[in-house]
Every structure is written in structure tokens, then in C-alpha cells.
Amino acid sequence: MTAYEKVKAARANDRASAVDFIHSIFTDFIEMHGDRRFADDKAVVAGIALLYDMPVTVIGIEKGKTTKDRIDRNFGSAHPEGYRKALLQMKKAEKFGRPVICFIDTAGAYCGIGAEERGQGEAIAECLYEMSTLKTPIISILIGEGGSGGALALAVADEVWMLENAVYSVISPEGCASILWKDPTRVEQAAECLKLTVTDLYKFKVIEKALSEAKGKEALYRGIKEKLFHSLKEKKNADITELLEKRYAKFRKIGSN
Amino acid sequence: MLKKGIFKKPQNTLEGNTKLNKTHDISIPNELCVLCPSCKKTLFSGTLGEGKYVCPNCGYYFRMNARQRIASLTDTGSFVELNKDMTSKNVLSFPEYEKKLEIAELESAEKEAVITGTALIGTYRCALFVMEPYFMMGSMGTVVGEKITRLFEFATENGLPVVGVTVSGGARMQEGILSLMQMAKVSAAVKRHSDARNLYITLLTNPTMGGVTASFAMQGDIIISEPEALVGFAGPRVIEQTIRQKLPEGFQKAEFLQKTGFIDDIVERKRQKEYLTRVLLLHSKERTE
Numbered sequence: 001m002t003a004y005e006k007v008k009a010a011r012a013n014d015r016a017s018a019v020d021f022i023h024s025i026f027t028d029f030i031e032m033h034g035d036r037r038f039a040d041d042k043a044v045v046a047g048i049a050l051l052y053d054m055p056v057t058v059i060g061i062e063k064g065k066t067t068k069d070r071i072d073r074n075f076g077s078a079h080p081e082g083y084r085k086a087l088l089q090m091k092k093a094e095k096f097g098r099p100v101i102c103f104i105d106t107a108g109a110y111c112g113i114g115a116e117e118r119g120q121g122e123a124i125a126e127c128l129y130e131m132s133t134l135k136t137p138i139i140s141i142l143i144g145e146g147g148s149g150g151a152l153a154l155a156v157a158d159e160v161w162m163l164e165n166a167v168y169s170v171i172s173p174e175g176c177a178s179i180l181w182k183d184p185t186r187v188e189q190a191a192e193c194l195k196l197t198v199t200d201l202y203k204f205k206v207i208e209k210a211l212s213e214a215k216g217k218e219a220l221y222r223g224i225k226e227k228l229f230h231s232l233k234e235k236k237n238a239d240i241t242e243l244l245e246k247r248y249a250k251f252r253k254i255g256s257n
Numbered sequence: 258m259l260k261k262g263i264f265k266k267p268q269n270t271l272e273g274n275t276k277l278n279k280t281h282d283i284s285i286p287n288e289l290c291v292l293c294p295s296c297k298k299t300l301f302s303g304t305l306g307e308g309k310y311v312c313p314n315c316g317y318y319f320r321m322n323a324r325q326r327i328a329s330l331t332d333t334g335s336f337v338e339l340n341k342d343m344t345s346k347n348v349l350s351f352p353e354y355e356k357k358l359e360i361a362e363l364e365s366a367e368k369e370a371v372i373t374g375t376a377l378i379g380t381y382r383c384a385l386f387v388m389e390p391y392f393m394m395g396s397m398g399t400v401v402g403e404k405i406t407r408l409f410e411f412a413t414e415n416g417l418p419v420v421g422v423t424v425s426g427g428a429r430m431q432e433g434i435l436s437l438m439q440m441a442k443v444s445a446a447v448k449r450h451s452d453a454r455n456l457y458i459t460l461l462t463n464p465t466m467g468g469v470t471a472s473f474a475m476q477g478d479i480i481i482s483e484p485e486a487l488v489g490f491a492g493p494r495v496i497e498q499t500i501r502q503k504l505p506e507g508f509q510k511a512e513f514l515q516k517t518g519f520i521d522d523i524v525e526r527k528r529q530k531e532y533l534t535r536v537l538l539l540h541s542k543e544r545t546e
Binding site: 111112113118119120125126128129130132133148149152155168169170171176179180189194195200201204206248252254255256 | 348349351352398399400402403406428430431432433434435436437438439440441442444445446447448449452467468470471472473474475476488489490491495496499500504505508509517518519
């Protein structure tokens with residue numbers, strides 16, 4: 001697949017979305033809706049659940065299924081209150097010693113009047129800042145589109161995993177082609193140049209694990225469930241200072257030479 | 258030399274006829290006289306610096322480069338630069354990136370889009386980073402991220418406050434995901450500096466956008482802005498395209514941010530050094546110990 005074909009696959013309507021992962025991997029999911037500041041942003045789904053017998057906090061960016069659902073969820077583009085909801089739940093996770101798992105699928109944080117009025121930049125900045133020292137293990141999984149700051153806001157994690165046909169980029173190929181080259185027809189080239197595929201990101205050490213989609217959704221859910229359980233168990237038993245040191249070093253190394 | 262963009266028409270109302278902070282690409286130091294883009298008065302460029310690059314006639318804020326900012330905010334001769342020779346590489350082999358870097362270096366006479374170091378501000382020692390608008394519009398690539406991270410680490414080790422002046426179009430597209438990761442890297446260093454109970458002040462200048470707003474620009478203990486500076490996450494044109502309507506007057510200006518509660522104060526250029534000195538005095542360690 002070319003880079004742009006990967007982009008299209010990542011955006012495909014029949015692709016498993018965050019709620020599919022949440023309901024297939026965890027049991028006893030209890031959703032927590034509010035950010036206690038402004039509103040319930042339906043683009044972000046957050047709550048507590050069980051991973052086998054381990055209580056965990058689960059957060060996902062959800063694009064929605066039907067047309068109505070997609071509109072309700074703003075097509076998976078979160079407002080500041082979505083990020084504040086996520087951070088509130090992460091703080092609870094820290095308090096109660098629950099690991100955090102994030103499923104990321106967004107074209108990007110929403111660009112609109114309300115989003116700016118309520119501090120989209122500040123909300124994302126706060127997530128990056130707090131997650132860097134959140135005293136509980138965090139694993140973030142890129143399941144579809146990883147659109148810029150809106151995706152990174154939930155990906156300052158101990159490990160970042162990525163599906164074979166997911167993409168992760170500083171800007172969409174469309175945005176890049178039109179801003180940089182003033183030529184929207186050059187999207188395919190932009191996708192290529194941005195190095196947004198799983199292979200590129202593994203090479204740049206931005207992600208720790210690539211997850212194959214070849215055996216279908218059920219196998220994928222089962223695989224992730226196993227991997228999450230083992231990895232989180234190990235991290236829960238590790239010394240928290242060491243875990244945070246490693247988290248710091250993971251991002252510290254990127255672009256340090 | 259005439260630079261492109263000097264006669265550029267405003268692309269929307271936000272770039273249009275406001276008094277302050279228009280972004281005409283005029284390089285003040287190279288020319289004897291400059292025309293104020295706002296009141297059209299001819300000004301002698303030699304004396305502009307003494308007035309902090311504010312038009313004495315109408316109050317228009319000329320864009321300042323990073324060295325001019327440093328001279329304007331710090332005690333004379335006190336600035337010591339750190340990591341000054343770091344330059345960007347084209348890690349992604351992005352088309353024409355090397356050429357853009359070369360042009361940026363020529364236009365700004367700097368090696369990258371941020372200058373970092375230590376300085377005295379009103380006799381108080383601090384670590385300082387100042388972004389450079391004439392180097393690819395202050396865009397953040399790996400070198401910008403690395404220099405600011407190193408500065409915060411240095412400040413944490415030495416118990417120094419950090420003062421940061423931001424001006425940026427956001428993350429640098431030519432460095433792809435690596436530039437996005439700088440947002441996380443710098444944020445983590447800011448958090449460590451903060452957890453060690455050190456002070457961080459950000460001064461937002463026109464424009465501060467995208468990944469810089471969504472990371473270290475908004476993480477200061479104290480966040481101040483220049484009057485009418487454009488500060489936001491998404492650029493006005495992107496928002497207008499997304500929502501297909503015109504944006505209200507003054508949207509994303511400093512005054513708007515103060516009204517919506519995201520900055521602590523708006524401080525005019527001529528008061529900025531005095532303001533920083535006062536804040537540094539109130540946080541000085543000799544005082545609290």
C-alpha cells in the first residue's frame with residue numbers, strides 16, 4: 001500500500017472505532033461523561049472497566065458509526081472539554097492506581113470558534129504537561145487517524161502502539177499539500193513525504209509496537225487484550241519513578257542529536 | 258532588498274486594517290528609513306529601537322527579531338547564548354527543505370528559529386528563550402524543541418526561572434511527526450522544571466499558533482501577551498474554511514484571550530522589562546528562603 005492508500009484505509013467507514021475496541025477488549029465498562037467545567041464532549045469516550053481482573057481507565061476518541069452518531073460526536077474532532085474530560089479521568093486513574101489505555105482515532109482537534117474561545121491550545125497543552133508525569137502506566141493505541149496535536153494530547157504514554165493501517169502525522173496530507181505547495185492535487189506526494197505510516201514511525205522510534213490487522217478484527221481485539229494485560233501488569237509492578245524516567249526518556253530522545 | 262509579501266493584500270479581515278501588529282515583512286535593521294504600514298509616516302529606522310520598535314506617531318508594533326527582543330528585555334551585555342550552533346537536518350528527506358533552511362538563515366541571520374541562553378533581567382538571573390519570526394515564521398522543528406528542552410533542563414539543574422518569548426506558526430511540517438513529538442518533549446521538560454518549584458513566564462507575541470500554543474506557550478505560571486497579538490490553536494483561515502463563515506472582529510487577539518480567561522495580562526512593549534523584573538523580584542529565591 002502507498003502512504004496515501006494507508007491514509008484512506010485509516011479513514012475507512014467500516015474500520016473498527018474506539019467504542020468497538022472498548023467493548024471488545026474490556027468488561028464492565030462504566031462511562032463517565034462530564035468534564036465538570038463546560039460540557040460532555042461526545043467525541044471523547046471515557047470510563048472505567050475491567051481488563052480481565054484488572055481495573056483500568058479507558059479513553060477513546062470516537063468518530064461515530066451512523067450519520068447521526070457521527071454528527072453527535074463531531075466526526076471524532078474533540079473540543080477542549082473532550083481533552084479536559086480525558087485528563088479528569090486520567091487524574092482519577094492516578095489516584096486509584098489504575099493504568100490508562102487510550103484509543104486514538106481523530107482527524108485532529110476541532111477548529112472552530114467555540115473551541116478557540118474555550119482554549120483548545122491550553123487544553124491540549126495541559127494534557128501533554130500532566131501526562132508526562134502521571135503516576136500510573138499509560139498505553140496509547142493509534143487505531144485509525146492520528147491527527148496532529150489532537151492525537152498527541154492522548155499519546156504522551158509509556159508505550160505507543162499502532163495498527164498496521166493507522167497513520168500518525170503532524171498535519172493531514174491535504175493540509176500539507178495546500179499550505180506548503182498551494183496545490184491540493186499533490187496529496188499523494190504529501191502523504192509520502194510526511195512519513196506517516198507504521199513502518200516510518202517504528203523506524204523513528206515514535207511507536208513501540210506495530211499491530212497486524214491481517215487476521216481480522218476478532219483476532220486483533222484478542223491480541224491487544226493479551227498484550228495490554230501483560231504489559232500493564234509488568235508496568236504496574238515496576239517502580240513508578242523508573243517508569244516516569246523511561247517515559248521522559250522516550251520523548252527526550254526524539255530529535256535530540 | 259524588497260522582500261516578497263511587502264505589498265501583500267490582506268487575505269481576510271483579521272489580517273486587514275488593524276492598527277497594531279500587522280505582519281508586513283519589513284526588515285528594519287537593513288534600511289535607513291521605514292514607512293509605518295499603519296499611518297504611512299516615514300520613520301528613521303535608527304531610532305526605532307529606542308522606542309521598542311513602536312511607531313512614535315500611531316503606536317503600530319513593528320515585528321521584532323529575536324536579537325532585538327533580547328536587547329529590549331535584558332540588562333545590557335548580560336545575555337550568554339547556549340547551544341548556538343545547532344542546525345536542522347532534513348531527516349525526512351522532505352522536498353526543498355534544505356533550500357528553505359538556507360533562505361531562512363539568510364533572511365534571519367540566525368541558524369534556527371529560537372535563541373536560548375541566560376541573562377539578567379533587572380539584575381535577576383534567568384534562562385531565556387526567544388523565538389525568531391524571520392526564521393520560517395518561528396516554526397518548531399527538532400532543533401527548536403531540543404534547544405528549548407535543554408534550556409529547561411539547564412534551568413531546572415540551576416534553579417533558574419525561565420522567561421520565554423513565543424512567536425510561531427506552529428509545528429514545522431517539513432519535519433513531520435518528529436516536530437509533533439517536540440510538543441511532548443518540551444512539555445515534559447517544562448513539567449519537571451515546574452515540579453522543582455521554578456518559575457516560568459511566557460510572553461506571547463504576534464502570532465503564536467498551533468503546536469506552540471498547544472504546548473509550552475500555554476504552560477507558563479504567568480502568561481502575558483503583547484497587545485493585539487494573534488494567539489490560537491487553529492489559524493483564522495483554517496477556521497473560516499472549516500465553519501464557512503467570517504470570524505468576529507478581534508477573534509484570537511490578546512484582548513480576546515484575556516476576556517476568555519486564558520492569559521494573565523496584556524503588557525505593552527515599553528513596560529515588559531519592568532513587568533518581568535517585578536515578577537522575578539516577587540519570586541526570587543533569596544526572598545522566599
